[in-house]
Amino acid sequence: MNWVLVIIGGMVGAPLRYLTDRAVESRHDMGFPWGTFTVNVAGSLVLGLLTGAVTAGAASSHLQLLLGTGLCGALTTYSTFSYETLRLAQSGARFHAVANAVASVTAGLGAVFAGVAAAQALWS
Amino acid sequence: MTVPHPDGVEALPSPDAPVADPPRAAPWHGQAPVVAVVAIGGGIGAAARYSASLLWPTGAGGFPWTTFWVNVVGCFVIGLLMVLITERRAAHRLVRPFFGTGVLGGFTTFSTYAVDSRRLMEEGHPGTALAYLAATLLAALAAVWLAVTAARLALPAGPTGTREKGKSSS
Secondary structure (H helix, E strand, O other): HHHHHHHHHHHHHHHHHHHHHHHHHHHOOOOOOOOHHHHHHHHHHHHHHHHHHHHHOOHHHHHHHHHHHHHHHHHHHOOOHHHHHHHHHHOOOOHHHHHHHHHHHHHHHHHHHHHHHHHHHHHH | OOOOHHHHHHOOOOOOOOOOOOOOOOOOOOOOHHHHHHHHHHHHHHHHHHHHHHHHOOOOOOOOOHHHHHHHHHHHHHHHHHHHHHOOOOOOOOHHHHHHHHHHHOOOOOOOHOOOOOOOOHHHOOHHHHHHHHHHHHHHHHHHEEEEEEEHOOOOOOOOOHHHHHOOOO
């Protein structure tokens, strides 16, 4: 059962990342990896919400496996993030490479804090 | 905010870069087979990450070594994969979506990294949290750089092995 939930979540999260990346990149053809940035921050926000909901007793461990381990885990990515950062650095856009790394980590962490705070306001 | 586009930019297309289709089409136009292989790969990657978390559980308040290594290994493999299929071999158009976007994207995770960092701060381990944040970032970037560099050295450039073939060879 647990495995099924994780796999279903992953099978939804990964294509959601692919389609979001396509939609974002089709609007911003600027060489900056906005698509990956968007899914990583959005996934961190949702996982923050879920974490807060679990702490408040409003979400089950099954929901955590489906939406957390499965969906948010697959929606967000470290491999594409670091590859795109390296690509920026090696194409001469060193400032954008550093900005991508710093902004992704900062915004992702900020999104988690915001998500947990929102969940606590909603469910406790 | 524009990025200069020297010739080298095309050499390293994103693992999530769209597979070529007619311009101005909707983002999902003609994408059914790609979305399907991304979904299958994502399920495999997420299951592999879940099995790693069951095999090597991380104690409360401890350094999240399992997620750390999952992300570092995933970054190393994507470096090898991208050099192989964009600079060395003409791969089938579904190889990159399946392995790069699906399996490796589903295996590695940014959200768990961020949530675990916050949890360490909340539980009174801000030093561990900052070390984890920085160590993952630096190790992931070092892994992908090492893999790309090693793959370029180890894999001989074939007849189609010019860097300019990057986009078209996918």
